Amino acid sequence: MSRSDSRPQPQSRAQYKMFVPFATRWRDNDQYGHMNNAVYYELFDSAINKFLIDAAILDTAGGTAVFLVASSGCNYFTEVAYPADVEVGLAVSRIGTSAVTYDLGLFVAGQDTASATGFVVHVNIGTEAEAAGAQPMDADTRMKFAPLARQDTAI
Amino acid sequence: MSRSDSRPQPQSRAQYKMFVPFATRWRDNDQYGHMNNAVYYELFDSAINKFLIDAAILDTAGGTAVFLVASSGCNYFTEVAYPADVEVGLAVSRIGTSAVTYDLGLFVAGQDTASATGFVVHVNIGTEAEAAGAQPMDADTRMKFAPLARQDTAI
Amino acid sequence: MSRSDSRPQPQSRAQYKMFVPFATRWRDNDQYGHMNNAVYYELFDSAINKFLIDAAILDTAGGTAVFLVASSGCNYFTEVAYPADVEVGLAVSRIGTSAVTYDLGLFVAGQDTASATGFVVHVNIGTEAEAAGAQPMDADTRMKFAPLARQDTAI
Amino acid sequence: MSRSDSRPQPQSRAQYKMFVPFATRWRDNDQYGHMNNAVYYELFDSAINKFLIDAAILDTAGGTAVFLVASSGCNYFTEVAYPADVEVGLAVSRIGTSAVTYDLGLFVAGQDTASATGFVVHVNIGTEAEAAGAQPMDADTRMKFAPLARQDTAI
Numbered sequence: 001m002s003r004s005d006s007r008p009q010p011q012s013r014a015q016y017k018m019f020v021p022f023a024t025r026w027r028d029n030d031q032y033g034h035m036n037n038a039v040y041y042e043l044f045d046s047a048i049n050k051f052l053i054d055a056a057i058l059d060t061a062g063g064t065a066v067f068l069v070a071s072s073g074c075n076y077f078t079e080v081a082y083p084a085d086v087e088v089g090l091a092v093s094r095i096g097t098s099a100v101t102y103d104l105g106l107f108v109a110g111q112d113t114a115s116a117t118g119f120v121v122h123v124n125i126g127t128e129a130e131a132a133g134a135q136p137m138d139a140d141t142r143m144k145f146a147p148l149a150r151q152d153t154a155i
Numbered sequence: 156m157s158r159s160d161s162r163p164q165p166q167s168r169a170q171y172k173m174f175v176p177f178a179t180r181w182r183d184n185d186q187y188g189h190m191n192n193a194v195y196y197e198l199f200d201s202a203i204n205k206f207l208i209d210a211a212i213l214d215t216a217g218g219t220a221v222f223l224v225a226s227s228g229c230n231y232f233t234e235v236a237y238p239a240d241v242e243v244g245l246a247v248s249r250i251g252t253s254a255v256t257y258d259l260g261l262f263v264a265g266q267d268t269a270s271a272t273g274f275v276v277h278v279n280i281g282t283e284a285e286a287a288g289a290q291p292m293d294a295d296t297r298m299k300f301a302p303l304a305r306q307d308t309a310i
Numbered sequence: 311m312s313r314s315d316s317r318p319q320p321q322s323r324a325q326y327k328m329f330v331p332f333a334t335r336w337r338d339n340d341q342y343g344h345m346n347n348a349v350y351y352e353l354f355d356s357a358i359n360k361f362l363i364d365a366a367i368l369d370t371a372g373g374t375a376v377f378l379v380a381s382s383g384c385n386y387f388t389e390v391a392y393p394a395d396v397e398v399g400l401a402v403s404r405i406g407t408s409a410v411t412y413d414l415g416l417f418v419a420g421q422d423t424a425s426a427t428g429f430v431v432h433v434n435i436g437t438e439a440e441a442a443g444a445q446p447m448d449a450d451t452r453m454k455f456a457p458l459a460r461q462d463t464a465i
Numbered sequence: 466m467s468r469s470d471s472r473p474q475p476q477s478r479a480q481y482k483m484f485v486p487f488a489t490r491w492r493d494n495d496q497y498g499h500m501n502n503a504v505y506y507e508l509f510d511s512a513i514n515k516f517l518i519d520a521a522i523l524d525t526a527g528g529t530a531v532f533l534v535a536s537s538g539c540n541y542f543t544e545v546a547y548p549a550d551v552e553v554g555l556a557v558s559r560i561g562t563s564a565v566t567y568d569l570g571l572f573v574a575g576q577d578t579a580s581a582t583g584f585v586v587h588v589n590i591g592t593e594a595e596a597a598g599a600q601p602m603d604a605d606t607r608m609k610f611a612p613l614a615r616q617d618t619a620i
Contacts, residue, residue: 007535008536020178021178023176023177024201025177025197025198025201026200026201026340026346027200027201027340027346027348029341030336030337030341031336031339031340031341031343036336037510037585038503038504038510039503041502041503042180042182042503043180045180045182045501045503046182046237049181050238068497068541068544069502069541070540070541071473071538071539071540072502072538073537073538073539075535076533076534076537082201082204083205120502162380181495181496182501182503182504184495184496185491185492185494185495185496186491186494186495186496186498188496191355191492192351192355192379192382193348193349193351193352193492196347197346197348200346200348223342223389224347224386225317225385225386226318226383226384226385227383227384228382228383228384229381229382230381231379231380231381231382234378275347330488332488332490333485333486333487333488333511334511335487335508335510335511336510336511337507337510337511352490352491352492355490356488356489356491356492356548359491359547359548360548363548392514393514393515393518
């Protein structure tokens with residue numbers, strides 16, 4: 001998310017490593033008859049957690065990690081509206097000691113250009129009390145992100 | 156929805172005429188780790204409107220009807236939780252002059268017994284100002300509900 | 311919720327024992343520019359849980375009860391829309407061995423007649439695994455509902 | 466929203482020109498028992514639209530502007546959870562020819578340091594068909610933003 005005037009450009013599907021499909025819901029549309037801007041984050045969040053559960057990374061799914069969202073952002077390019085079917089594309093652009101940065105794209109089914117792109121930064125706080133703050137991910141956890149890593153993402 | 160102590164029993168798929176699939180979302184789960192009771196209504200609503208749009212019944216989809224929800228209800232039998240895939244079963248149990256009563260069932264994908272069942276009563280207010288109140292549906296509109304009608308539902 | 315043709319009538323504030331205020335949100339309005347029917351249940355749910363937390367009834371608030379929603383229903387009388395301020399009125403119409411029935415009313419701030427009325431049936435499952443099913447409420451828990459009980463509600 | 470490692474710091478109330486209060490809702494908490502990251506955007510959105518309606522800037526409120534969200538972002542500092550009361554602080558950091566950038570802060574009632582800070586960029590598309598793209602705001606509209614402008618914000 002840049003605040004500069006050089007407006008970001010929408011990405012194609014080739015930028016993402018995995019896609020999670022969602023049906024939109026009547027309530028996703030706000031008064032303007034298009035998907036409300038907050039709903040994009042609901043879908044990003046759901047796609048990320050689906051990956052984390054399927055890959056057994058989360059504490060509650062047999063892993064050792066618990067993530068809080070540290071920051072998020074979205075650029076909206078073209079309107080999406082119920083009853084469209086959509087897909088969220090995911091890739092990981094950075095894996096730090098305790099943080100993971102996801103790049104996300106929202107695609108209407110059948111379209112190659114993203115309607116919106118965004119990012120979410122997750123910080124691992126581990127299974128101890130949150131007060132402990134950010135915790136390093138163990139090697140096994142880091143390897144589980146490989147399917148989402150881009151060619152230039154160091155794991 | 157009866158308030159009596161004769162608790163309703165869950166229905167099987169055979170009671171419904173059409174099914175609309177939905178992926179659940181991370182935010183559907185509340186603090187108890189299961190789908191929040193209000194979300195069932197979001198899904199019922201979305202399934203109904205999908206039918207109304209696909210059947211060209213709604214004003215905004217080439218038809219002549221505009222519906223308000225007059226009443227709704229739900230009985231919850233077994234918990235559902237993200238990341239489950241679900242399907243909403245629909246049937247129409249009554250078509251009045253201006254009102255339509257939908258029977259609804261929420262099924263976890265692959266299960267034959269509903270996790271929850273509910274109903275929604277829609278009242279047609281037509282395309283004029285709402286102040287006019289309930290408006291009779293025209294014959295063409297009524298016929299479009301045939302695919303959801305049960306054997307004993309008079310159209 | 312009756313499915314009969316004798317449509318229920320909206321209640322006045324005098325029917326309720328406690329009121330919980332909420333600001334509506336832009337996203338509460340759906341495409342028709344009014345509060346979506348599912349949102350009423352979000353507000354009912356929030357008002358009930360606010361009472362249960364403030365009265366230290368819930369397990370997580372120093373009490374011994376954990377409630378699941380067994381059934382719910384709502385009759386919608388007049389439209390409500392963001393940016394209105396609203397209040398949810400609560401009363402308890404029945405306290406059984408393990409179940410509590412709430413009567414609810416949604417009021418636009420400053421109005422005496424409910425825009426919608428509903429009910430929610432909660433069943434206590436206690437702090438043990440849910441598999442155990444409905445659990446009797448202890449005497450201390452039952453007494454905590456007194457502030458919501460109507461004159462004719464046996465505690 | 467910067468992706469750099471120089472993590473932003475939470476702001477105090479002094480950075481904002483107006484505050485809009487909200488009660489949180491049971492459903493705002495996700496499975497982790499804290500307000501879900503997407504809900505912050507619901508509240509930012511609601512606070513902004515409340516201002517736009519009260520100031521008669523929006524087309525639907527007697528003005529001439531219709532805004533789409535072009536981008537948004539949020540940094541999360543400390544957890545917030547239902548049943549807390551919260552306030553959204555607003556200021557405008559930039560008014561361009563057709564775009565307005567809002568700075569936002571989410572405060573738990575009674576606290577001076579923001580739990581989260583964010584931004585939303587709105588683009589005016591006017592009352593004509595969206596195809597026309599971004600439209601310049603008229604002088605009257607621009608003046609209506611004065612109450613949110615910081616000392617260094619050119620109107």
